[in-house]
Structures are given as structure tokens and as C-alpha cells.
Amino acid sequence: MLYHIPVLLHTCINALNINPDGVYVDVTYGGGGHSAEILKLLKKGKLIVFDQDADALKNKVDNDKLIFIRNNFSNLKEALNENGIFEVHGILADLGVSSHQFNEASRGFSIRFDANLDMRMDTDSSLTASVILNKYEEKQLVQIFSSYGEVENSKRLAYAIVTNRKVKSIETVSDLKWAISKCIPPKKENQYLAQVFQALRIEVNNELEALKKMLMQSQEVLVKGGRLVVISYHSLEDRLVKNFMKKGKFEGELDKDIYGNINSPFELISRKPIVPDEQEIIENNRARSAKLRIAQKIV
Numbered sequence: 001m002l003y004h005i006p007v008l009l010h011t012c013i014n015a016l017n018i019n020p021d022g023v024y025v026d027v028t029y030g031g032g033g034h035s036a037e038i039l040k041l042l043k044k045g046k047l048i049v050f051d052q053d054a055d056a057l058k059n060k061v062d063n064d065k066l067i068f069i070r071n072n073f074s075n076l077k078e079a080l081n082e083n084g085i086f087e088v089h090g091i092l093a094d095l096g097v098s099s100h101q102f103n104e105a106s107r108g109f110s111i112r113f114d115a116n117l118d119m120r121m122d123t124d125s126s127l128t129a130s131v132i133l134n135k136y137e138e139k140q141l142v143q144i145f146s147s148y149g150e151v152e153n154s155k156r157l158a159y160a161i162v163t164n165r166k167v168k169s170i171e172t173v174s175d176l177k178w179a180i181s182k183c184i185p186p187k188k189e190n191q192y193l194a195q196v197f198q199a200l201r202i203e204v205n206n207e208l209e210a211l212k213k214m215l216m217q218s219q220e221v222l223v224k225g226g227r228l229v230v231i232s233y234h235s236l237e238d239r240l241v242k243n244f245m246k247k248g249k250f251e252g253e254l255d256k257d258i259y260g261n262i263n264s265p266f267e268l269i270s271r272k273p274i275v276p277d278e279q280e281i282i283e284n285n286r287a288r289s290a291k292l293r294i295a296q297k298i299v
Contacts, residue, residue, distance in 0.1 A: 005284045006033030007231055008276055008292050012092055013037045015229045015269065015294045021045050022089035025080070025221075027073035027214060032059045034092055039063055048085060050076070052122040053101070072122065074210035077217040087223045095211065096233040097121075097201070109201065111193045114174045119197075119204045129200040133170040138162045148208075148236065149199030157183045157196070198234065208236060215244045219265050222297040228266065233289045238273065245295035269294035 006012075012034055016024065020043040026035045029049035038047050039061070048067045051057070060068045071079045073093065080086070101109050101121070108118035108129060117129035132144070141158035145151040157180055161170065164179035177193070184192045202208060218228050228245065232238040243250050248264040255263040273291035281288045 005286070006031070006037075007094060007284065007287045007290045008274065008280070009033060009037060011274060011292060012094075012229055012231070013041070015292070016090040016092060016227050018042070019045065019089055023048070023085060023087065024090045024092070025050070025076070025088050026092045027076065028092075028094045029056050029059070029068070030094065031056070032061060034094060035066070036061065038092075039065055045089075046085075048080060048083065048088070050079070054123055055101075055104075072210055074206075074213035076214050077221055080221060086221070088221050088226060089223055090227040090229065091218050091222065093214065093230045095207075095231060095237050108173070109197070111173060111190065111197060114172055116172055117170070117176060117200070119201045121205045125204075127204055129204055130169075130171050132200060132203055133161055133176065134165050144203050145196065145199045147199075148202040149195040149197075150235075151192070151195050151199065153183055202236070208240065211237060211240055212244075212250060215240070219248065219297065224297055224299065226297045227269070228295045228297070229292070230294075231290050231292050233291075238291050238293075241293050242273075245293055265297055265299050266295040267298045269296055 016038070018024065018038065018041045020041060022045045024038055024045065025048045026038065027050045029035055029051040035047060035049050042065050046065055046067065048069060050069050050071055050073045052070060052072045054070070057068065057070060060066070067083055069079050069083065080088070097109050101107050105113035105115045106118070108115045117133065119129040120127070136144070138158045141161060142154050145154035145157050151157055160180050160183050164170070168175060170176050170179055180196070222228065230241045232241055240250055245266050245268055246264065247254055248266060257263055270293060273293050275292070276287040276290055
């Protein structure tokens with residue numbers, strides 16, 4: 001089984017507008033699919049790749065143009081600087097969970113397996129989904145499920161978890177399903193559990209804050225004319241990416257000068273998100289929720 005099938009592969013590579021002598025960053029290396037295509041186009045250029053998952057390091061290719069940094073992309077600027085890199089010509093981010101992480105039962109990312117509730121992208125981290133479910137206060141759980149999973153009955157869900165964990169510690173997927181069984185809407189088990197798992201995963205990995213930090217730092221390291229290319233898989237991520245590319249910030253109104261021009265460090269290359277075609281979705285079901293956004297630094 002492939003480690004991961006890269007989504008919107010050629011569209012992403014074209015979006016980067018690669019200079020063969022430029023410096024590029026893939027902040028989500030994973031199986032290395034996107035990176036492999038970037039490397040094909042480089043001559044004197046360099047590719048710096050990030051991944052906090054130790055499993056991804058096993059996919060590192062032997063290429064003198066590639067530098068692998070095992071780190072969270074929230075540390076983008078500092079990690080680049082430590083490697084003597086202060087400006088880059090393009091940044092690619094394929095957000096979310098890799099196919100390998102979903103398919104590896106022991107990682108606890110999927111509702112398909114009765115595995116321990118782990119969900120750590122960085123396996124050196126101490127916070128797991130089971131820790132959250134067994135240790136967090138009820139009000140914290142409500143906040144997580146409502147904000148990160150957009151679960152409608154988040155209060156009832158949190159109450160069920162807090163009540164049932166007194167009877168049995170919630171350590172596995174089956175433990176969680178048992179604890180919240182009465183909260184799951186009829187005929188919507190998979191959809192509901194997907195929302196619950198998404199919320200837990202985002203909390204375990206601090207995903208939204210990490211994304212914000214990476215985006216802000218991308219503005220600092222990209223050269224004028226450099227491209228920012230981001231694939232997101234759910235509305236929370238996509239909203240942050242969209243707002244940042246359009247406004248240079250995550251909240252609030254657009255800033256405009258006295259002439260009505262938008263004050264943003266970026267120009268949108270694609271006004272609307274680019275989505276996979278039907279054939280790609282048939283070949284790679286994970287692509288079905290992908291949204292690609294592209295921006296170019298203008299200041």
C-alpha cells in the first residue's frame with residue numbers, strides 16, 4: 001500500500017511556478033509525493049521539507065538538493081534560519097492526515113480500527129486523544145467538540161464522556177463508541193464519529209494554532225513574487241487560509257488604503273479554491289474534500 005497519494009499533484013507543482021535555481025519548502029513531506037515532483041524541476045535549487053512524524057523520515061530520498069527537517073511547521077522561520085536559509089521562493093502545505101496515518105491502526109486516527117486513541121502526529125508528544133477524553137474537564141470537552149468538530153450536541157457528548165469514564169476509562173475506539181453511543185444520531189454514525197475524531201485530532205496536535213504560525217511566518221520568509229500553495233480538507237483550515245491570503249490576517253475587515261486598494265502582502269492567484277476532478281476522487285477518495293488555494297507575495 002502506498003504511504004500517501006499526493007492530492008492535486010500537478011496543479012500544486014504548476015502553482016509553485018518553480019524557478020530551477022530557487023529555494024522551495026514542502027512543510028508536509030509525508031510520503032514525499034509532492035516533493036519528488038519539485039525535485040525533478042530543480043537544477044541548482046534546494047528543497048527543504050518538514051515533517052514531525054518519525055514515519056515520514058523513512059521516506060526521505062537520497063538527493064543532495066533536499067534538506068529534511070523533523071519539526072513542526074509552526075517553527076518554519078526558525079528552522080530555516082538554523083539551516084542558513086532566510087528567503088524562499090515557494091511554500092507548499094498539504095494539510096491534514098496522511099493516508100499512512102489513517103491506515104496504520106496503531107496511530108488511532110481512524111474510526112475503522114479498534115485501536116488505542118492516540119492521534120499524535122509527533123509520537124514524541126505526551127498528549128494523546130485518550131488523555132483528553134479521560135482528563136479534560138467537561139467544559140473543555142464542550143469547547144473542543146463545538147469549535148473543532150462543529151458537533152451539534154457537544155454538551156450532551158461531553159457529559160456522556162465525563163459520566164462514562166467514571167465507569168470505564170476511555171482508551172480505545174470501542175471504548176469511545178460505547179461511552180457516546182446514545183449521542184450518535186441514527187444512520188449518521190460515521191459522519192458523527194468523523195466530527196468527534198477531527199476535534200480530538202486538532203486538539204492533540206494543536207493544528208489550527210500551528211497553521212496560523214506557519215502562515216504568518218510564510219509572509220516573512222517568502223521573497224517578493226514567491227508563491228504560497230495550500231491544500232486544506234475542512235472548513236476550519238480553509239477559512240484560516242482564505243482569510244490570510246486575502247487579508248494578511250485571520251480575522252476582521254479588510255484593510256484598505258485611501259484609494260480603496262487592499263493592504264495585504266499577498267495577491268490571490270486563484271479567486272476560488274481549486275478542487276479535484278471526478279477522476280482524481282475516484283482514484284483517491286481522500287481527495288474528495290480537498291481545496292487548493294494559491295497566493296503570491298507582492299510586497
